[in-house]
Amino acid sequence: MVSKVVFGRGSFNQLEDILAPNRKGRNAPFIYYVDDVFKGNHWLTSRIRLSYKDKIIYVPTKEEPKTSQIDKYVEDIILEFSELPSGIIGVGGGIVMDIAKAVSLMLTNKGESKDYQGWDKIKHPGIYHVGIPTISGTGAEVSRTTILTGPERKLGINSDYTPFDQVVLDPELTKGVPKNQWFYTGMDCYVHCIESLNGTYLNAFSQSYGEKALSLCKEIFLEDNLTKEEAQDKLMMASWHGGMSIAYSQVGVAHAMSYGLGYLLGVKHGIGNCIVFDHLEEYYPKGVALFKEMKQKHNIELPQGICANLSQQEFDKMIDVALSLEPLWENAIGKHWQTEITREKLTDLYKKM
Template identity: 60%
Template sequence: MYRNFRMVSYVVFGRGCYNQTKDILGQQRDKEKSDMVYLVDDVFKGAEFGDSIPLQGDDMLIWVNVDDEPKTKLVDALVEQIKGAMDKNPAGIVGVGGGSAMDLSKAVSVMMTNEGSSAEYQGYDLPKNPSLYHAAIPTLSGTGAEVSRTCVLTGPEKKLGINSDYSVFDQIILDPELIRGAPDEQRFYTGMDCYIHCIESLEGTFLNEFSKSYGQKSLELCREVFLNKRTEESEDKLMMASYCGGMSIAYSQVGVCHALSYGLAYVLGTHHGIGNAIVFDYLDEFYPEGVKEFRIMLDKAGVELPRGLCANLTEEQFEKMINVSLAMELLWENALGKDWKKIMTREKAREMFERM
């Protein structure tokens, strides 16, 4: 049976479209539920953009710190904070920032209507009740979080997303002007997350024409952005590369790089974009042409990858890293086929981590 997956309901794209936020969200306000909750990356606190958030009435603005990737305990704390401050559920949740801020807003919107801890919902199609209305305003591009059905979370036992149709945003506001001020290194790492999405999707065993169409376009845009001189259109292209890259894995999957980087992140707290870049640089065996091109992009960007991350890990840390990575079975099957366990043994995974 073919999967009938949900897509983002409404998309607005273009320079300056952020100025339409008030009107767009106004359509969701009514007498019963008129308040919005904004979860905004605290890097914008006190900055001009932070002051531009279009608050109305009793809207709630919560500054979220994403120095560490989203954790289930943070999601639970935010839900408790919102419910403690409001008599009833708000009209919606709005995530403003990069992939982590967007994933937090997706998770909070789901957990506002589902009981228990978010850790109980790490997996596929576990939430029983529809989420609150939720919208995203990306200020970084590359992760594809704005279109994906997963919100990646680190829990007590694993790093795994709440992967549900209820996680998908109802509205995304894609304004290329908002990503222009991103630091160069951060822009590169989130962009490489997108590039790696495409390589893994296009070379995976789950590939189909739907995924291929989006993946090929995203890959083309990534090459224009990271192999050529930066232009006025670079942000527009990167924003659409992120959108298409996220769509490319909606009907397929990612692969070896993401599976290994999940283990790296769980044990060492490595951020998703930089973690993927670190891992991908060691994957010549699996994606030779992609890794070769990635290194050209790395050189052009003048970025030096961290080395020796796993040099002093304990046996317990290695075991946990391997366990988390090998638990990503769909990713491994997409990358290596149904017999992936014969290829990616625990010994092989250990050897790869030791090289990092």
């Protein structure tokens, strides 16, 4: 679990005090990875106070992070600084927070990041790392994984060393999120809840978090009695609880198939989950019905026909990626999931998208 959490509107202003006890010296900087949407946004960046050799690196977020990108960031740090950084801070959405987690781990674990895609391959704790979400829903601020696209697959670095050492939850930072992005990342949280609560890995611990997150999602996306600020606060906590729920159980069909879309077509995680989940009545009938209600209420139109012109070879690549995520399928279907989840079945589902 994340060992230290600060929550509250305006809590981002406390960042200097939060980081200070972890500074290791003049030559050990804090490296800030910041979503490049904030480049030139003095409302946010002016509150990041740099000292000594501290550095802000603006991260492009049009595409999800690649293992090669992580390796380049790590190499740049090693070549530029004489000491390991005092800490890595990710300020942004799931992409930026995943980059911060991955860089922290790869500074203390030899080799390339693609070698650590999978479960529990990390053997050494990363350096001190901090997550500061500026959009809510991904659960990246609390999860034990990253989402990385490698040369052969899209798969996270899942380990007990991946979660942040410190998280700062300031709902004010989410005020500029565009509506569609707000919906897609919010639905990432919603899908976390549905897949966790309907999975074979469910236990009382994950259930308690999943039920709370689901309740918050229903309130945020179906009711009209919340102020904008209340909705921001609640979605930030829904994201946290949803992330906690899957950290102690697992996700399912939508995430497995979304990883295939992301690897082949570059579809971002949140919208990819929505595109897939929209066709999963067979597995989550009540959850999909509620999702369609939320989609209609907020006038969201999902992309259609993204798989219409794919070759069988391309379908096979997506299916290979999806099938490699065995824990997700076991959670969704059970230990004998291979008898039900065939390549033909997945081909038919992808063709609907």
